[in-house]
Amino acid sequence: MTSIRDIAKLAGASVTTVSRVINNSGYVSAATRARVEQAIAALAFTPNANARRMRSGNSLMVGVVLPALDVPFFGILAHVIEQELFRRGLQALICCTNESPDQEARYISMLLSQQVDGVLAASVLEDSTQYQRLVDAGIPIVAIDRALPGLAAVSVAADHLTGGRMMAEHLLGLGHRRFAVIGAPQHSPPVQARVQGATERLAEAGLAAQVVLGSAHDFDACRELALGILGSSVDHRPTAVIGTTDIAAIGAIHAAIGLGLVVPDDVSVIGFDDLPEARYVLPALTTVAQPFRQIGVQAVAQLAARIAGDVVELAALPLRLVVRDTTAPPR
C-alpha cells in the first residue's frame, strides 16, 4: 500500500505538506505543491479513507435502511437517495432488511460499528430499542416513508392517510357505493394508513368497504385476493376497488379481466404511488401520485442538515390524483 509517507519521500517534502496538498489546507508554495502532485500521480496514490476517518472522526458514510430494492418504489427511492448523497460527498451504505426485524437489528449493529454519520430509515420494526442505540451513539436519524415508532425523529413521508381519503373521494365522486380495499403488504404502516384513510372517508359517506390485505409485496397475491372479491354475484360485487399500491391495483385489474369483467365499466380500480408500472397496464391505471423523488431529496437534505447541526424546514410533499383509464361512474 503506497501511503502519504511514500509521496513525501519521493517529493522531498514532509507528510504534513503532502496532507496539506491533498486537502487544500494551509499554505503550500506552488513549487512544492507541483512536486507533490507529480509524486501522487507517479505512484497512483489514493488517500486511505479508513485512516482518514479514524483521525477525523466523521466517516462520510450514511446508512440507508430499506425493506428492499427489488420493489419498484424502494428501488426508485434508493436511487434518488444514493445520488443525492454522492453529490454531497457522502457514501450510502444500503441495507435491505427484507422485512426481517432480525436482519434489521444486525444491520444496525453494523452501521454502529461503521461509525456512520447518519441514518435514513424506512423501518419494519415495531419498537424503538434498535434505533435508540443509534440515538444513544449521537447519530442523527431521519425516518423515510414512515415514522419510526417511539422515536422523536423527523419523518419525511407522504401523508398516506390523506392519500387513502383521496382514493375514496375520487370514487365516491364518480358515484360508486360498493367498495373493496385490496392490498399488501399488510404489516406496512403506510399501507395501513391508506386503508384507514379510505375507510374513514367511506364511513363519512355512510358506506363500508370489504377490506382484504395480503402479506407480500406481490402482484399474484393481490390478484388472488381480488379474484375472491370480484367473483361474487353481480349484486354483491363491488363496483370500485381501491388498491393500496399500484401493484395491488394492477393485480385487481388482472383479476377483473380474468373474470370477464370490463374495466372500468364493470369495475373501477384506483392505485397509489404512480409508479412507471401504472402506465404499463391497459387500461392505464388511475392512481394517487406520491412524490417519491422529492421524498428522497428531502430526506437527504434533512439528514445532511442534522449532520451539520442545522435544522431546515421540511417542504410539503403533495399528493396528486392522476386520472387515467381505470375509473368511471358505475353503470
Next chain:
Amino acid sequence: MTSIRDIAKLAGASVTTVSRVINNSGYVSAATRARVEQAIAALAFTPNANARRMRSGNSLMVGVVLPALDVPFFGILAHVIEQELFRRGLQALICCTNESPDQEARYISMLLSQQVDGVLAASVLEDSTQYQRLVDAGIPIVAIDRALPGLAAVSVAADHLTGGRMMAEHLLGLGHRRFAVIGAPQHSPPVQARVQGATERLAEAGLAAQVVLGSAHDFDACRELALGILGSSVDHRPTAVIGTTDIAAIGAIHAAIGLGLVVPDDVSVIGFDDLPEARYVLPALTTVAQPFRQIGVQAVAQLAARIAGDVVELAALPLRLVVRDTTAPPR
C-alpha cells in the same frame, strides 16, 4: 467514543483479553470472558470497523457499480447482490453511475480510497483505464451483465447474443417475415448483443429487420419509436416486433394498441428479461427470461472466491423462452 480500552478498564482486564473475547481468538478463562462481556453490554460497546480495517488490511466492503437502481432489472440485481454479500459478512457499497462515464470514474476513485476488497461492475465505460486502476491495486473484479472492455475479468452475464437469436427464432417459427427491432438504451452492450443476435438469425433466414434504437431506459421513448414503425401502411408494416427489453416491448404494445392494432393478431411482440412487469401488461408479454437472481448469486460467489484466492467454476446461466399472449402466427 467508548473503546476497547474502556472495556478493559471496567472489566479489570487487558485490551488483549478484550480483543480476544470479541474475536473468539486465543485463550480466555470463562470468568474473565464473562466480566468482559458484561462490561461490553454495560457500555453498549461496538468495535470500530475503521480501526479494525486499518489493522487487518481487509475492509470487508465490496463495490457494486451499476447504471441505476430505478430500472427494474438493476434494482432486482442490486437486491440479490446486497443480500448475498451481507450473508457473507460483506458490506455493499452501491454506486449508481447513471450511465455517466465521469461519475463512474469518480466512483472508482472512491472505491479505491475505501480500500474495498473487491468490485462487482456493470460498466458503461468503453475503455479499461478506470478499471485498470483497480486491477493495479490488486483488487479482484467480477464483471456483471456485460464484459469489461479490454479487461481479462470474469464476466457473469447471460448470453445476450443467443437471447437475441431466441427472440427471432420464436417469431420465425410462427411464420413471420416482416420484422422490426425496437429498443433502448442504444449504448448498452447487452442490448447491442441482443440486436445482433436477432438480426443474425433473421439474416440466416434471408430476412432483414428495421432496427430503431433509442437512448433512454425509457418506456415513452420506445413507444414513440414503435409508433413511427407501426404507423406505416399495412403492406409495409412489420408483423412482428422484437423488443430489446421487456420495457421496450411494452412500449411497442402500447404503440400498437394506440394505433388501433390488435396484439398479437395484427402484430406480435416479444421482449427480453422476464421482469415482473412483463405480466402486468395485457395481453401478457411473451419474452426471453434471463436468470437475473442467479446472475447476482453467481457474481457474488465468483467475487468471494477470488477475494479468498480461490477459483470456482462458473455455472451456466440458461435463457428460457416464456410464451405468453403477445405472439401468434401472422394473419
Next chain:
DNA sequence: TTGTACGCGTTATCAG
C-alpha cells in the same frame, strides 16, 4: 492464560 507496546495512514497541533 494475561499484559505491554507498537504500528496501520491520516490529520491537527505546535514549533520553527
Next chain:
DNA sequence: CTGATAACGCGTACAA
C-alpha cells in the same frame, strides 16, 4: 511557508 510528532482504536508479537 514547512516539518516533527502525537493521537485516532484496534490487533498482535512478544514477554511474563
